[in-house]
Amino acid sequence: MKVLLQARRNLLQKPGGDTNQILILKKYLKQSGVVAELSCELEPNLQGFDLVHCFNLSRPEETVLQIRNAATQGRKVVLHAMYQNLDEYERRGRRGFPSELLNKVPVRFRELLRLLYHLGAGNLSLGRIFEFLQKGGDLAMSRALEDVTQVVVHTELEAKAIRDCFSELMYRHIEIIPPMLDGDEFDLVHDAVPLVPFYDYFLCVGRVEDLKNQLGIAKASLNGNFFSVFAGPANYNHRHYASQLREIVRQNPDRLLWIESPKREDILSLMAQCKAHIQASWFETAGIASLEALAFGKPLVCSNIGYAREIFKQHALYCDPGNLKDIEKSMFSISQVMDQEDRICHARQMYASLLIPKVVTLYEGILK
Numbered sequence: 433m434k435v436l437l438q439a440r441r442n443l444l445q446k447p448g449g450d451t452n453q454i455l456i457l458k459k460y461l462k463q464s465g466v467v468a469e470l471s472c473e474l475e476p477n478l479q480g481f482d483l484v485h486c487f488n489l490s491r492p493e494e495t496v497l498q499i500r501n502a503a504t505q506g507r508k509v510v511l512h513a514m515y516q517n518l519d520e521y522e523r524r525g526r527r528g529f530p531s532e533l534l535n536k537v538p539v540r541f542r543e544l545l546r547l548l549y550h551l552g553a554g555n556l557s558l559g560r561i562f563e564f565l566q567k568g569g570d571l572a573m574s575r576a577l578e579d580v581t582q583v584v585v586h587t588e589l590e591a592k593a594i595r596d597c598f599s600e601l602m603y604r605h606i607e608i609i610p611p612m613l614d615g616d617e618f619d620l621v622h623d624a625v626p627l628v629p630f631y632d633y634f635l636c637v638g639r640v641e642d643l644k645n646q647l648g649i650a651k652a653s654l655n656g657n658f659f660s661v662f663a664g665p666a667n668y669n670h671r672h673y674a675s676q677l678r679e680i681v682r683q684n685p686d687r688l689l690w691i692e693s694p695k696r697e698d699i700l701s702l703m704a705q706c707k708a709h710i711q712a713s714w715f716e717t718a719g720i721a722s723l724e725a726l727a728f729g730k731p732l733v734c735s736n737i738g739y740a741r742e743i744f745k746q747h748a749l750y751c752d753p754g755n756l757k758d759i760e761k762s763m764f765s766i767s768q769v770m771d772q773e774d775r776i777c778h779a780r781q782m783y784a785s786l787l788i789p790k791v792v793t794l795y796e797g798i799l800k
Contacts, residue, residue: 433465433466433467433482433483433792433795433796433799434466434467434468434469434480434481434482434483435461435466435467435468435469435481435482435483435484435485435795436468436469436470436471436476436478436481436483436484436485437454437457437458437468437469437470437471437485437487438471438472438473438476438484438485438486438487438498438502439451439454439470439471439472439487439488440472440487440488440491440494440495441472441473441474441494442472443470443472444472446639448639449514449717449718449719449720449721450487450488450514452720453512453514453611453612453718453720454470454487455470456612456613456614456784457485457612457784457788457791458470459614459784460612460614460784460785460788461788461791461792463785463788464788464789464792466792466795469481474494474497474498474501475497475498475501476501477505478501478502478505478507479505481507482507482508482799483507483508483509483510483795483798483799484498484499484502484507484508484509484510485509485510485512486498486499486502486509486510486511486512486580487511487512487514488512488513488514489511489513489514489515489573489583489594490513490514490515490516492573492576495511495573495576496573496576499511499576499579499580500576500579502579503576503579508581508798508799509579509580509581509582510580510581510582510583510584510794510795510798511577511580511582511583511584512584512585513583513584513585513590513594514586514717514718515585515590515593515594515597515717516715516717516738517593517596517597517715573598574598574600577598577600577601578600581798582605582607582794582798583601583604583606583607584606584607584608584609584794585606585607585608585609586608586609586610586611586717586718586739586743587608587610587718587739587742587743588608588742589738589739589741589742590717590739591606591608594606607794609787609790609791609794610743610781610782610787611718611720611723611743611782612782612783612784612787612788613723613724613727613779613780613782613783613784614783614784615727615780615783615784615785617700617724618724618727618728618779626705627691627698627701627702627705628661628689628691628702628705629689630659630661630689631659632659632707633658633659633660633661633706633707634649634653634658634659634660634661634706634707634708634709634710634733634763635660635661635663635702635703635706635707635708635709635710635725635730636649636660636661636662636663636664636709636710636711636721637663637664637694637699637702637703637709637711637721637724637725638664638711638713638721639664639665639666639667640662640664640665640666640667640670640673640674640677640690640692641666641667641669641670641673641674642670642673642714643713643714643715644711644713644714645712645713645714645735645753646662646677647673647676647677647680648712648753648754648756648759649662649710649712649759650662650677650680650681650684650688651680651756652712652756652757652759652760652763653687653688653760653763654680654684654687654688655756655757655760656760656763656764657687658687658763659687659688660687660688660689660710661688661689661690661691661702661706662677662681662688662689662690662691663690663691663694663698663699663702664691664692664694665692665693666692677690678690700724703724703725703728703730704728706725706730707730707766708725708730708731708732708733708763708766708769709721709722709725709726709730709731709732709733710732710733710734710759710762710763711732711733711734711735711740712733712734712735712751712753712759712762713735713737713738713753714735714737714753714754715735715737715738716734716735716737716738716739716740717738717739718739718740718743719734719738719740719743719744722734722740722744722748723743723744723779723782726744726747726775726776726778726779727776727779727780728776729772729773729775729776730775731747731748731749731766731767731769731775732744732747732748732749732769733748733749733750733751733759733762733763733766734748734749734750734751735750735751735752735753736750736751736752736753737752737753744778745778746769746770747769747770747774747775747778748769749762749765749766749768749769750762
């Protein structure tokens with residue numbers, strides 16, 4: 433069996449949680465005997481491939497073209513949705529964008545406005561946007577879903593959110609496969625040399641942008657007299673937001689630290705040494721960084737917006753990302769989360785070595 437994993441064009445240049453999941457999927461598919469290759473092209477030649485696995489229902493301007501290309505070449509398609517409903521972010525969290533306008537636009541049409549924004553920011557070419565609009569704009573996603581053999585999500589909550597947005601999926605089966613961890617990374621002994629000048633710190637891993645709400649975490653941390661470490665690059669499109677975090681860190685070096693270009697091994701060491709991981713984002717589909725911290729037995733503070741509660745259950749405390757007092761309260765109460773061994777056992781249920789057989793079985797059923 434030969435499968436092509438098709439991802440957004442900047443998957444490797446701008447890594448995120450989807451990058452993590454796709455690379456883990458590729459690694460463990462190969463270990464299972466499936467020939468898996470990765471492509472970030474929009475219209476690759478699919479000769480020799482049995483199946484195409486696409487990703488990201490929330491950003492259709494590229495995914496639609498990849499699905500159409502697969503259908504045109506007679507290939508069956510799996511779509512890993514990774515779907516985000518950003519209503520609360522648009523209403524309460526977004527900065528530097530006319531959120532009032534977006535709030536008046538139905539969820540499934542907002543991407544049209546974002547296309548124009550990305551054109552202005554130089555992230556997409558006029559030709560590519562015109563090509564997408566020629567195929568029907570955001571409604572093209574609805575049409576493309578007709579060419580998708582199987583939709584895959586991480587949680588029941590995500591499946592419900594998709595059905596609420598795309599009525600054409602209301603009665604179709606949606607396969608649920610939890611987010612995956614590369615167990616090889618967590619079976620190693622990580623360097624115990626302290627990387628930060630703090631003891632008992634909260635760690636927040638991820639790109640710095642308003643969606644991730646690092647400023648809210650920093651302010652709550654200062655209010656509660658906690659130590660917090662941020663690890664991840666600034667999102668280029670959110671430079672002003674990053675400059676605000678940089679300034680608050682500069683003013684409070686005894687409480688806050690931002691590591692802007694961490695290596696992978698540094699992130700794992702930070703996780704192994706932290707008191708807890710915090711991800712008080714305006715939305716998380718899976719919260720991969722939190723899941724990785726859980727594999728080290730760390731307690732979690734997660735957003736109550738998104739799908740995190742279904743994944744982490746009682747192994748996390750949940751907070752309103754727009755309420756500093758609520759974030760602070762969750763940080764203060766972190767010791768209430770269940771013991772370390774329970775957390776590790778829960779995370780190990782999502783090791784890719786255990787979940788990949790379900791993916792392979794899914795592929796085989798589609799190709800019968």
